[in-house]
Amino acid sequence: MQEAICCTTSWISSNSIPSSPVNHTFYDTRFTFRFLRNKHIASFPCVRAQQPKATDADEPAITIQSRSPDIRNSPSDIAATQGIKIRRRPPTGPPQHHVGPFEFRLQNEGNTPRNILEEIVWNKDTEVAQVCFFFTYPILPSLYSPPLTTFSFQMREKKPLISLKKALDNAPPPRDFIGALKTSYLQTGMPALIAEVKKASPSRGVLREDFDPVEIAKAYEKGGAACLSVLTDAKYFQGSFENLEAIRNAGVKCPLLCKEFIVDAWQLYYARAKGADAVLLIAAILQDSDIKYMTRICRMVGLTALVEVHDENEMDRMLKIDGIELIGINNRNLETFEVDISNTKKLLEGERGDKIREKGIIVVGESGLFTPADVAFVQEAGVKAILVGESLVKQQDPTKGITQLFGKDISALMV
Numbered sequence: 001m002q003e004a005i006c007c008t009t010s011w012i013s014s015n016s017i018p019s020s021p022v023n024h025t026f027y028d029t030r031f032t033f034r035f036l037r038n039k040h041i042a043s044f045p046c047v048r049a050q051q052p053k054a055t056d057a058d059e060p061a062i063t064i065q066s067r068s069p070d071i072r073n074s075p076s077d078i079a080a081t082q083g084i085k086i087r088r089r090p091p092t093g094p095p096q097h098h099v100g101p102f103e104f105r106l107q108n109e110g111n112t113p114r115n116i117l118e119e120i121v122w123n124k125d126t127e128v129a130q131v132c133f134f135f136t137y138p139i140l141p142s143l144y145s146p147p148l149t150t151f152s153f154q155m156r157e158k159k160p161l162i163s164l165k166k167a168l169d170n171a172p173p174p175r176d177f178i179g180a181l182k183t184s185y186l187q188t189g190m191p192a193l194i195a196e197v198k199k200a201s202p203s204r205g206v207l208r209e210d211f212d213p214v215e216i217a218k219a220y221e222k223g224g225a226a227c228l229s230v231l232t233d234a235k236y237f238q239g240s241f242e243n244l245e246a247i248r249n250a251g252v253k254c255p256l257l258c259k260e261f262i263v264d265a266w267q268l269y270y271a272r273a274k275g276a277d278a279v280l281l282i283a284a285i286l287q288d289s290d291i292k293y294m295t296r297i298c299r300m301v302g303l304t305a306l307v308e309v310h311d312e313n314e315m316d317r318m319l320k321i322d323g324i325e326l327i328g329i330n331n332r333n334l335e336t337f338e339v340d341i342s343n344t345k346k347l348l349e350g351e352r353g354d355k356i357r358e359k360g361i362i363v364v365g366e367s368g369l370f371t372p373a374d375v376a377f378v379q380e381a382g383v384k385a386i387l388v389g390e391s392l393v394k395q396q397d398p399t400k401g402i403t404q405l406f407g408k409d410i411s412a413l414m415v
């Protein structure tokens with residue numbers, strides 16, 4: 001079985017593990033891990049964790065795993081049929097060549113990221129995996145051939161879910177992200193602003209040297225932002241979960257979007273535990289079953305999911321999924337960095353626009369918005385909210401930046 005999650009050696013490298021679903025299976029009384037390999041299944045009791053409370057009474061209980069259970073067998077084949085070009089890891093795997101104690105990495109098409117988004121996702125997969133726990137448990141030798149006395153498995157957790165669950169209980173309560181957008185839109189008659197706290201990006205480099213996330217967040221709130229987006233990726237955006245936490249703890253009332261590359265359900269819990277009210281799910285990197293699965297988890301833990309699309313195929317995929325309430329159209333192609341705000345218009349035309357209105361989905365126009373004309377253009381196209389980073393964060397006074405972006409002081413229009 002390709003997606004085996006246990007390793008038959010007592011040593012494993014984080015890179016050598018496929019992105020398999022580790023079963024974060026919660027029971028009220030005990031927690032069982034299941035290991036699948038060559039059709040053998042071994043289960044044993046482990047730490048107890050608890051299933052989060054369903055907020056929707058109709059929502060059946062769910063088993064928490066890293067990724068959707070539906071994709072366990074051939075994730076890349078399914079992704080390809082959905083038009084997803086981003087590969088989730090080097091298909092040729094880790095370095096193959098060993099000479100004595102040395103390892104040689106052979107660079108080839110299979111283990112070289114094809115674009116920046118793929119590179120970010122591979123790094124994120126490794127990052128989430130590296131902060132894991134390695135457990136070594138004795139196992140019945142008869143289950144495997146040759147007999148083993150121990151095996152190790154990787155748990156994609158910086159903190160085990162049990163402690164994250166505790167952190168969830170202590171997390172500040174989730175706030176209504178969509179409600180804040182709707183209220184702002186009604187009060188101002190302009191697209192509600194999700195203002196982004198972003199220090200740097202791979203396409204633009206460092207946007208602001210004197211970066212104080214709390215000060216910027218407060219300035220955005222004062223300027224009339226409905227919600228804030230906080231970058232938490234450290235490697236490419238110089239963001240952090242500490243920034244998110246600090247903004248939340250500083251008493252900023254705007255609901256917070258955790259701007260992260262979510263590749264594993266564990267990250268949803270972590271974001272909520274750190275005070276996020278919403279998370280970003282990127283259709284270019286998550287297949288349909290992952291989106292369905294992760295949006296369900298979001299509902300259970302009280303997070304709003306902002307599902308991001310960039311092209312027609314991604315939009316059509318998301319429109320077939322029930323329960324999506326908020327869709328962001330990214331004007332930036334995350335593979336090439338090209339920005340074109342007419343992308344928002346293109347994806348809202350014709351039948352797609354009709355379907356979005358029918359379903360009552362709120363659309364957010366994302367990236368590359370700098371002027372009142374840009375805001376008017378995407379509003380005309382049908383968005384009720386906008387997500388803006390660069391043009392605001394670069395202003396010495398981000399509050400004034402908001403007034404310049406809209407051509408008027410929107411904070412004065414808010415009750």
Ligand SMILES: O=P(O)(O)OC[C@@H](O)[C@@H](O)c1c[nH]c2ccccc12
Binds near residue numbers: 367
């Ligand atoms: O700085 P801009 O061009 O205003 O863009 C903000 C936001 O849309 C952008 O940061 C963004 C949109 N989708 C993302 C996904 C990951 C990281 C960043 C993003």
